[in-house]
Amino acid sequence: xxxxxxxxxxxxxxxxxxxxxxxxxxxxxxxxxxxxxxxxxxxxxxxxxxxxxxxxxxxxxxxxxxxxxxxxxxxxxxxxxxxxxxxxxxxxxxxxxxxxxxxxxxxxxxxxxxxxxxxxxxxxxxxxxxxxxxxxxxxxxxxxxxxxxxxxxxxxxxxxxxxxxxxxxxxxxxxxxxxxxxxxxxxxxxxxxxxxxxxxxxxxxxxxxxxxxxxxxxxxxxxxxxxxxxxxxxxxxxxxxxxxxxxxxxxxxxxxxxxxxxxxxxxxxxxxxxxxxxxxxxxxxxxxxxxxxxxxxxxxxxxxxxxxxxxxxxxxxxxxxxxxxxxxxxxxxxxxxxxxxxxxxxxxxxxxxxxxxxxxxxxxxxxxxxxxxxxxxxxxxxxxxxxxxxxxxxxxxxxxxxxxxxxxxxxxxxxxxxxxxxxxxxxxxxxxxxx
Amino acid sequence: xxxxxxxxxxxxxxxxxxxxxxxxxxxxxxxxxxxxxxxxxxxxxxxxxxxxxxxxxxxxxxxxxxxxxxxxxxxxxxxxxxxxxxxxxxxxxxxxxxxxxxxxxxxxxxxxxxxxxxxxxxxxxxxxxxxxxxxxxxxxxxxxxxxxxxxxxxxxxxxxxxxxxxxxxxxxxxxxxxxxxxxxxxxxxxxxxxxxxxxxxxxxxxxxxxxxxxxxxxxxxxxxxxxxxxxxxxxxxxxxxxxxxxxxxxxxxxxxxxxxxxxxxxxxxxxxxxxxxxxxxxxxxxxxxxxxxxxxxxxxxxxxxxxxxxxxxxxx
Numbered sequence: 233x234x235x236x237x238x239x240x241x242x243x244x245x246x247x248x249x250x251x252x253x254x255x256x257x258x259x260x261x262x263x264x265x266x267x268x269x270x271x272x273x274x275x276x277x278x279x280x281x282x283x284x285x286x287x288x289x290x291x292x293x294x295x296x297x298x299x300x301x302x303x304x305x306x307x308x309x310x311x312x313x314x315x316x317x318x319x320x321x322x323x324x325x326x327x328x329x330x331x332x333x334x335x336x337x338x339x340x341x342x343x344x345x346x347x348x349x350x351x352x353x354x355x356x357x358x359x360x361x362x363x364x365x366x367x368x369x370x371x372x373x374x375x376x377x378x379x380x381x382x383x384x385x386x387x388x389x390x391x392x393x394x395x396x397x398x399x400x401x402x403x404x405x406x407x408x409x410x411x412x413x414x415x416x417x418x419x420x421x422x423x424x425x426x427x428x429x430x431x432x433x434x435x436x437x438x439x440x441x442x443x444x445x446x447x448x449x450x451x452x453x454x455x456x457x458x459x460x461x462x463x464x465x466x467x468x469x470x471x472x473x474x475x476x477x478x479x480x481x482x483x484x485x486x487x488x489x490x491x492x493x494x495x496x497x498x499x500x501x502x503x504x505x506x507x508x509x510x511x512x513x514x515x516x517x518x519x520x521x522x523x524x525x526x527x528x529x530x531x532x533x534x535x536x537x538x539x540x541x542x543x544x545x546x547x548x549x550x551x552x553x554x555x556x557x558x559x560x561x562x563x564x565x566x567x568x569x570x571x572x573x574x575x576x577x578x579x580x581x582x583x584x585x586x587x588x589x590x591x592x593x594x595x596x597x598x599x600x601x602x603x604x605x606x607x608x609x610x611x612x613x614x615x616x617x618x619x620x621x622x623x624x625x626x627x628x629x630x631x632x633x634x635x636x637x638x639x640x641x642x643x644x645x646x647x648x649x650x651x652x653x654x655x656x657x658x659x660x661x662x663x664x665x666x667x
Numbered sequence: 668x669x670x671x672x673x674x675x676x677x678x679x680x681x682x683x684x685x686x687x688x689x690x691x692x693x694x695x696x697x698x699x700x701x702x703x704x705x706x707x708x709x710x711x712x713x714x715x716x717x718x719x720x721x722x723x724x725x726x727x728x729x730x731x732x733x734x735x736x737x738x739x740x741x742x743x744x745x746x747x748x749x750x751x752x753x754x755x756x757x758x759x760x761x762x763x764x765x766x767x768x769x770x771x772x773x774x775x776x777x778x779x780x781x782x783x784x785x786x787x788x789x790x791x792x793x794x795x796x797x798x799x800x801x802x803x804x805x806x807x808x809x810x811x812x813x814x815x816x817x818x819x820x821x822x823x824x825x826x827x828x829x830x831x832x833x834x835x836x837x838x839x840x841x842x843x844x845x846x847x848x849x850x851x852x853x854x855x856x857x858x859x860x861x862x863x864x865x866x867x868x869x870x871x872x873x874x875x876x877x878x879x880x881x882x883x884x885x886x887x888x889x890x891x892x893x894x895x896x897x898x899x900x901x902x903x904x905x906x907x908x909x910x911x912x913x914x915x916x917x918x919x920x921x922x923x924x925x926x927x928x929x930x931x932x933x934x935x936x937x938x939x940x941x942x943x944x945x946x947x948x949x950x951x952x953x954x955x956x957x958x959x960x961x962x963x964x965x966x967x968x969x970x971x972x973x974x975x976x977x978x979x980x981x982x983x
Contacts, residue, residue: 315736315952344737435843494844624950629930629946665953
């Protein structure tokens with residue numbers, strides 16, 4: 233063998249190895265067997281995202297204690313790396329048994345047939361009708377379910393009742409639509425130089441998407457339409473969106489928002505509200521309640537997020553649990569998923585800053601224990617999150633068109649040009665992702 | 668008849684005929700069988716083949732597919748390359764990266780040269796100053812960028828506090844949410860952080876110039892600037908060229924500081940080429956297109972580097 237042949241051989245061998253390692257197709261999990269989820273033994277490898285690790289740690293400890301022959305190993309994965317690492321693991325043929333995934337990313341994997349079809353076992357659950365429909369929708373593709381919701385991270389309006397009283401406002405009346413909200417926020421602003429009517433982190437793409445979109449969704453429309461894989465942009469001519477942007481622009485122009493809003497990247501999200509200096513704060517339970525003093529909690533009340541015409545909605549964020557095809561112990565994985573969705577585990581979720589995904593969790597004892605954690609459960613059908621392959625690109629990223637549109641419409645030249653640009657960018661991104 | 672003692676040419680091997688040994692390595696060693704050399708380099712060749720060449724070939728293959736991060740892929744030929752410039756984000760990123768490169772390259776070289784002039788003399792305090800000037804490079808752009816995220820905050824960060832104290836601004840400037848301001852801030856950070864490397868390279872070259880050359884210039888009555896322009900700069904030309912190439916390549920590949928400080932925003936205003944490729948691969952999940960963009964970038968950088976070598980070559 234001469235030198236040239238030697239080099240060529242090495243190169244070809246290396247390339248063949250690389251291709252072989254990346255081209256496998258994982259066997260599909262069959263969840264229809266009667267024994268699925270029963271009498272499983274061994275180890276269940278569960279991945280969770282770091283942001284929601286607190287919610288799952290206690291459930292894992294409880295499961296391991298109750299099931300000595302079936303042990304769960306929990307691996308937290310940084311949120312920003314979750315999709316990449318999971319995709320790499322699946323392509324490498326070594327996926328975990330259960331993934332506790334940001335629900336908004338579920339469709340990325342379901343659409344590409346990476347998760348097991350769990351329709352039969354999910355529909356067979358005796359609490360199926362109590363499961364959050366918004367979360368279930370993110371697990372649905374062509375009438376099949378590919379996972380089970382686990383925890384909810386919902387956006388709501390938190391109000392400071394003390395400031396409402398000081399301004400002579402009734403919470404329900406003052407929060408029924410965008411006009412009443414604007415009037416209330418202005419009235420609260422007048423109660424003190426250092427008191428603001430409203431608070432939002434104006435430079436945090438994720439937060440803005442989380443708390444402002446429900447104003448639009450409540451009317452029954454989204455910023456995109458069509459089934460997953462064939463979606464189109466619905467920005468220009470979207471009245472609910474235009475009115476929401478105008479509402480926020482007015483808050484900014486009238487000084488109801490603090491000057492810090494413009495550059496606030498969310499690093500101290502909620503600190504002003506918890507300090508009692510803000511009247512209305514769109515946020516999540518976890519970002520507001522656990523860190524608040526007992527006295528401040530007593531002043532808080534929650535309402536769902538209204539649209540301009542008086543309907544209400546909230547963001548159905550949180551985690552879904554799915555079993556990747558190719559999982560080594562899918563039966564054990566389903567056993568753990570059922571345990572994590574048990575009523576007792578679900579009712580403990582507010583301790584970690586999250587909500588249950590089962591409406592039947594809101595028992596009298598639960599309501600008494602967590603008086604600020606049942607609003608979305610009582611109106612669980614109003615929750616929504618978009619089914620799409622491009623949520624991060626469209627909304628969550630700092631370079632996303634939704635974020636750019638919001639900032640331009642609120643802090644910049646206004647909604648007209650911002651909507652036009654966003655329509656074009658949404659179209660380009662959807663075309664690119666769905667190609 | 669002569670014998671040659673050099674082992675590479677065959678130790679003690681008698682040569683016949685022409686009276687002198689053939690120069691260069693012999694293919695037939697008397698002390699080692701012919702395959703010994705191949706065996707000895709095999710680990711290195713395998714390493715390079717598996718970890719460098721195969722991934723490169725594989726990357727080339729991926730660039731001809733629609734390879735998604737998740738799911739099956741298919742071969743699409745040259746489509747990823749033909750549509751490179753149809754993505755407005757990527758086109759904007761190219762323009763922005765070139766602008767950024769143009770802004771920072773000369774200041775990095777100038778400041779690095781200036782610092783080298785300051786510390787090249789072996790006088791008291793030179794070593795301390797060298798350490799101080801080189802420290803930002805050692806700390807690294809990533810760490811410095813994380814620090815700047817905090818220090819650039821309106822009303823609380825050190826940048827704004829200092830500017831307010833100097834009476835230049837009111838201290839509420841939102842540096843990182845304004846494209847031009849963010850670019851300015853990042854350029855200042857990079858010039859400060861990276862010029863230390865240029866300083867060290869240039870200083871080493873300067874110290875290699877014989878003192879006699881400067882003494883002759885002094886005797887001729889050359890001014891400081893004439894000495895720098897007519898002696899120092901020509902004699903360290905190759906080092907300046909190397910510094911320029913390192914700086915340009917680093918700027919074309921800029922990623923960390925932008926990812927940490929602006930994440931390419933606001934909008935896509937400060938998105939560099941590598942940011943755009945990263946987003947295409949790991950946010951859009953389109954590895955095929957992202958790999959095609961990467962390969963195009965490699966080719967462009969290679970071309971720019973060759974051009975720089977040619978333009979800055981030593982001229983007799």
